[in-house]
Amino acid sequence: NPRPRHSHCTEISFNASPLLSVQSQVIFRWWKISLRSEYRSAKPGETKETHENFLENSHLQVQIALIxxxxxxDYVFNLCEGKFDFLERLSDNLLLNIISYLDLEDIARLSQTSRRFAKLCTSDKLWEQIVQSACDHITPDMRALAEDMGWRQMFFTNKLQLQRHLRKRKQRHGSQRSSQP
Incomplete structure (x- = not known):
């Protein structure tokens, strides 16, 4: 396979200030990288457009879509129209902390919005936080049981079933210890 004679490096950057929409712009930069002598002195290029002008500049839109x-x-369009998805930018740990304050019905609804939220809303880490906030004290036996059965399952298990699970777990581990030499 012969190598291409030249290639392009491109980037898009956004300088958006929510307070000053006059300064909001899309910046499209490109560099021509080539071994051919006529392109060696080529300087980088740059196009700056306000969000409003970008929405009307079909040539620049085609360039961005192709590259x-x-x-x-679509993401650039949404930014230019003021549609920011701040939740998508937050770390999983921060989202888990926020989600742990939601009602159970809201957690169920949130889990249906995207794969990421489905994963977070069913994660053991989230349900551990929820159980810890719902219980005054978590004993080592309760923690061990949660590790076995999962924190979510433990949360939805009623108290009688939970006591039965704890008793069975103690008996199982007690009989294992007594059978060891």
Whole structure:
């Protein structure tokens, strides 16, 4: 396979200030990288457009779609229209902390919005936080049981069933210890 004679490096950057929409712009930069002598002195290029002008600049939109794909173009459109998805940018740990304060019905609804939220809303880490906030004290036996059965399952198990599980677990581990030499 022969190597291409030249290639392009490109980037899109956003300078968006929620307070000053006059300064909000899309910046499209590109570099031509080539072994051909006529392109060696080529300087990087840059196009700056306000969000409003970008929404009307079909040529720049086509360039972004060709280089970065339709998803990035949609993302840029949303930014230019003021549609920011701040939740998508938060870390999992911070989201888990926030989700732990929601009502159970809201957690169930949130889990249906995306794969990421489905994973977070069913994660053991979240349900451990929920159990800890619902219980005054978590004994080592309760913690061990939760590790076996999962924190979510433990949360939805009623107290009688939980006591039965704890008794069985103690008996099982007690008989294992007594059978060891």
């Amino acid at each position: 970065f794909g339709a998803k990035i173009l």
